Amino acid sequence: MCQHGFMKRIVIAGVTGSIGTQAVEVLADNDEIAIVGMAAGAKARELFELATVAGVTELALASERFAEQVPDGVTLRVGAGSVEALIAELKPDLVLNAVVGYAGLSITRAALENGADLALANKESLVAAGHLVKELAADNGCEIIPVDSEHASLAQLLEGIPADEISNMTLTASGGPFRGWTAERMANVTVDEALNHPTWTMGGKISIDSATMMNKGLELIEAHHLFGVRYENLKVLVHPQSIVHALVELTDGMQMAHMGMPDMKAPIAWAVEGRTRRNIGVAPLDLGVIGSLTFEEPDLMAFPALPIVIEAGTRGGSAPAVLNAANEVAVTAFLQGRLGFGRIIPLVAVCLEQLQDMPGSTFDELDEADRAARALTAEAASAVEVST
Numbered sequence: 001m002c003q004h005g006f007m008k009r010i011v012i013a014g015v016t017g018s019i020g021t022q023a024v025e026v027l028a029d030n031d032e033i034a035i036v037g038m039a040a041g042a043k044a045r046e047l048f049e050l051a052t053v054a055g056v057t058e059l060a061l062a063s064e065r066f067a068e069q070v071p072d073g074v075t076l077r078v079g080a081g082s083v084e085a086l087i088a089e090l091k092p093d094l095v096l097n098a099v100v101g102y103a104g105l106s107i108t109r110a111a112l113e114n115g116a117d118l119a120l121a122n123k124e125s126l127v128a129a130g131h132l133v134k135e136l137a138a139d140n141g142c143e144i145i146p147v148d149s150e151h152a153s154l155a156q157l158l159e160g161i162p163a164d165e166i167s168n169m170t171l172t173a174s175g176g177p178f179r180g181w182t183a184e185r186m187a188n189v190t191v192d193e194a195l196n197h198p199t200w201t202m203g204g205k206i207s208i209d210s211a212t213m214m215n216k217g218l219e220l221i222e223a224h225h226l227f228g229v230r231y232e233n234l235k236v237l238v239h240p241q242s243i244v245h246a247l248v249e250l251t252d253g254m255q256m257a258h259m260g261m262p263d264m265k266a267p268i269a270w271a272v273e274g275r276t277r278r279n280i281g282v283a284p285l286d287l288g289v290i291g292s293l294t295f296e297e298p299d300l301m302a303f304p305a306l307p308i309v310i311e312a313g314t315r316g317g318s319a320p321a322v323l324n325a326a327n328e329v330a331v332t333a334f335l336q337g338r339l340g341f342g343r344i345i346p347l348v349a350v351c352l353e354q355l356q357d358m359p360g361s362t363f364d365e366l367d368e369a370d371r372a373a374r375a376l377t378a379e380a381a382s383a384v385e386v387s388t
């Protein structure tokens with residue numbers, strides 16, 4: 001939707017997070033893209049600091065509670081719906097959605113409804129409502145450009161390959177901090193142990209999702225929607241070095257890999273800068289120094305998230321939204337010390353089992369499924385808490 005010849009205008013939602021702050025760094029020396037708006041959840045001080053440094057005056061904060069003084073010259077929208085209002089008012093060419101969780105879905109919708117292309121880090125939007133989000137993008141003539149490293153890699157690999165020459169796509173997974181552990185050994189790990197990701201530095205929720213391997217499951221649903229690929233043609237391979245991000249298997253039996261040092265700045269820059277590449281300071285890959293790249297099948301006994309996700313994805317309708325909501329509630333309970341690590345995935349499975357599928361043909365219906373799954377999982381989590 002960007003008009004050529006003009007400076008591209010971007011709004012960054014989730015600017016205070018891991019992806020958001022890296023995007024601001026990437027764009028600091030890009031004089032073809034202007035950050036016109038920034039939004040965050042609750043961290044007002046960090047939002048104001050980032051905006052002041054970048055000279056951005058149009059802001060939104062989802063939380064209404066903050067003590068900081070709004071800087072001079074800044075217009076701050078506050079509360080539920082404020083990020084969406086910022087997008088509707090500014091009508092940017094591009095929105096980077098780097099918000100975590102289901103809260104990102106209404107921001108994805110606001111971007112597309114206002115005709116902006118979407119650089120999407122918020123995978124939960126696609127997991128919960130991929131079919132409707134894709135439809136919305138098509139109806140409004142907008143592009144969805146993946147920021148998630150595996151999907152940005154796949155999108156780059158797929159450029160120029162005819163669809164009928166592709167047999168399978170593989171997402172690699174680091175395996176997280178508990179690769180090689182048994183379920184029993186993992187059952188009662190601490191929050192710090194689970195947050196200690198071996199190759200990536202990320203926000204809390206995605207770090208826990210990586211430790212349970214739910215993250216890779218969510219990425220399968222994301223890939224299914226982004227690339228229109230069936231679940232039986234999607235594979236996961238554990239690759240602890242996180243150098244190969246994705247693989248495409250071709251009909252002649254050959255595979256193409258996208259490789260690089262694990263640094264989110266590369267996919268962020270590629271996505272927000274219009275599928276282009278430049279030197280943004282990512283360390284060059286020296287395979288001679290890395291020495292060896294290893295691959296193994298995921299251990300589904302120890303990490304049961306993947307089959308649960310594939311089941312929810314295949315069921316479709318409201319099931320992926322239920323999966324996503326149950327996982328968010330269980331992860332929050334774990335991060336708050338109210339739930340054992342080993343209970344996260346079983347709780348998601350119980351929720352999926354107990355809630356009746358809905359067709360999920362409207363966003364309202366998915367909101368309803370999300371609310372029901374949150375209530376059920378919260379109740380189940382507190383029952384576990386009481387019984388331990």
Ligand SMILES: NC(=O)c1ccc[n+]([C@@H]2O[C@H](COP(=O)([O-])OP(=O)(O)OC[C@H]3O[C@@H](n4cnc5c(N)ncnc54)[C@H](OP(=O)(O)O)[C@@H]3O)[C@@H](O)[C@H]2O)c1
Pocket residue numbers: 013014015016017018019020039040041042043044062083098099100101103121122123124147148149200201202203204205206264
């Ligand atoms: N980090 C990575 O390397 C990585 C890689 C691939 C994909 N992703 C995906 O990118 C997304 C962001 O991940 P992250 O690691 O950057 O998370 P993060 O560090 O936790 O940051 C999350 C951001 O979302 C904002 N936020 C939270 N709730 C909000 C709400 N209700 N309204 C508006 N903003 C809200 C937060 O604001 P406050 O800070 O003010 O609360 C923060 O700016 C996730 O979907 C994740 O799966 C991340």
